[in-house]
Amino acid sequence: MSKPPVAFALLGPTASGKSALALALAAEFPVEIVSVDSAQVYRGMDIGTAKPSAAERSRVPHHLIDIAEPTERYSAGRFRADAIAAVRQIVARGRIPLLVGGTMLYYRALAVGLDELPAADPAIRAAIEAEARRRGWPALHAELARADPQAAARIAPRDAQRIQRALEVIRASGVPISRLRRGAAPRLPFELRGFALIPADRAELHRRIAARFDAMLAAGLVEELRELRRRHDLDPSLPAMRAVGYRQAWRHLEGEISAGELREQAIAATRQLAKRQLTWLRAMKDLAPAEELRRALSRA
Numbered sequence: 091m092s093k094p095p096v097a098f099a100l101l102g103p104t105a106s107g108k109s110a111l112a113l114a115l116a117a118e119f120p121v122e123i124v125s126v127d128s129a130q131v132y133r134g135m136d137i138g139t140a141k142p143s144a145a146e147r148s149r150v151p152h153h154l155i156d157i158a159e160p161t162e163r164y165s166a167g168r169f170r171a172d173a174i175a176a177v178r179q180i181v182a183r184g185r186i187p188l189l190v191g192g193t194m195l196y197y198r199a200l201a202v203g204l205d206e207l208p209a210a211d212p213a214i215r216a217a218i219e220a221e222a223r224r225r226g227w228p229a230l231h232a233e234l235a236r237a238d239p240q241a242a243a244r245i246a247p248r249d250a251q252r253i254q255r256a257l258e259v260i261r262a263s264g265v266p267i268s269r270l271r272r273g274a275a276p277r278l279p280f281e282l283r284g285f286a287l288i289p290a291d292r293a294e295l296h297r298r299i300a301a302r303f304d305a306m307l308a309a310g311l312v313e314e315l316r317e318l319r320r321r322h323d324l325d326p327s328l329p330a331m332r333a334v335g336y337r338q339a340w341r342h343l344e345g346e347i348s349a350g351e352l353r354e355q356a357i358a359a360t361r362q363l364a365k366r367q368l369t370w371l372r373a374m375k376d377l378a379p380a381e382e383l384r385r386a387l388s389r390a
Contacts, residue, residue, distance in 0.1 A: 095181040095280045096390055099126070099189040100383060101197060101371060102287030103364035104334075105298040109142060111287065111380065112190040116150040119387045122180045124173055125154045126191025126200075129333040131169075132160045134318050137311045138335040140302065153180075160330035161322050165264020166199035173200050177280055186390050187280075194370035199263070201282055213337075214258050217327035227253055238266035261329070286371045287380035299360045306335060307353060315339045334359045 102108045112123055125131070129139040133156045142152055153176040158164045173189065173196075180187040189197070222230055228247040235242035237260050245252045259267040289295045315336055318324060324331055326340050338356040341347045347355065371377065378386075 093281075095177075097124075097177045097181075097187040097189060097280050097282050098383065098386065098390070099197060099282060099284040100287060100380060101126070101190075101194065101284060101374075101377065102192060102380070103289070103295065103367040103371070104140075104192050104360060105295060105302050105364070106192075106287050106289050108190050108192065108287055109140070111383075112188060113142075113146060113150060115188065115384060115387060118384070119390070120185045121188045121387070122151040122153065122183075122185050124176050124180070124187055124189045125152060126169075126173075126189050126193050126196050127155075128164065128169075128193040128196060129330065129336075130155050130191075131158045131164045132156075132162075132330045133158070134321070135160060135314070135330060135333070135336065137306050137309045137314045138333065138339070140306075151180075159322065160318055160324060161328065163261065163264065163329055166195050166262070167264040169193075169196045170199045170203075174279065181280065186387060188387075189282075192367050194367060194374075195262070197284070198370075198374075200278070201284070211258060211262050213332050214261050215254060217332075218254050218257050218261075220327070222250065222254075230254075230257060233257070234260075238268055240268035241266060283386060284374065284377040285380045285383040285386070286374070286377040288368065288371055295364060296361055299364065300357050303335065303353065303357050303360060311335060312339050312342060312352075316343060319343070334363050 100108055100112055112121070115121055116123065123142075127139065129135060130141050131154060132139075135141070141155060146152075147155070154169070154172055157172070177187040177189075189200075191197070218230065227250050231242060231245065231247040231249075231253050234245070234253055234256050238256060241256045245256065256267045259265070326332070326337070331337065331340055335356050338347070338352045338359065341355075342349060342352040
């Protein structure tokens, strides 16, 4: 029996240098990059997502970038299906798939499936609560009944806590809570080997986060969001608009915070994101150090 194909993954917190390392490896090996980033999937969101440049993407094929409109609710479930399809296509071309990013929920969805419920998301919960104040819990129960009839049948129309959790799971993962509880996803059609890029110096990571966000502001992040709002019917509850940087820029355009507060809050939120990403990485015991990835690719 022939061995299954192998896909590699390079994971790390934001601003840790994942993209630069992946591009360097692609210069040595026949690699195609599959993005593991929940914001880079959205078209028009280039500056605030640190999306690879046109020159970089012409030099090295990238996948799962610019595949959804910012009005869509791209999900971990959709990512899993898209990533499997991309890996299969890359392997069929005789090249090496390298998944690169920091959206750990997406990687976990790919690696082990979606049988476990996603962790609570304060931003999603706040958005659901705001909707409930405007529309009422029975209206949200009706929305749940359309998305997950099995779950809605077990929940009373005014059971706010359970309605909120069921809707939160759908919006975070793209999969109904009733389906998530049925068991693990089917086995992957390839072997997945993961590597973690964990910065040794937390202060240096924080410096890089601040410098990168300053560069985003200088490149026109606020203007990018203003243009997106002009072209699309957006609202702040959409996943795309909850992305770090865009969320704070939205508040600035609404006149809620100053330019200085935008910078301060976005950098603080990015630091918190990096902290959560590092917590995920340290909990995933099957990841090898990023320093070993070059050697692994040389044997592929």
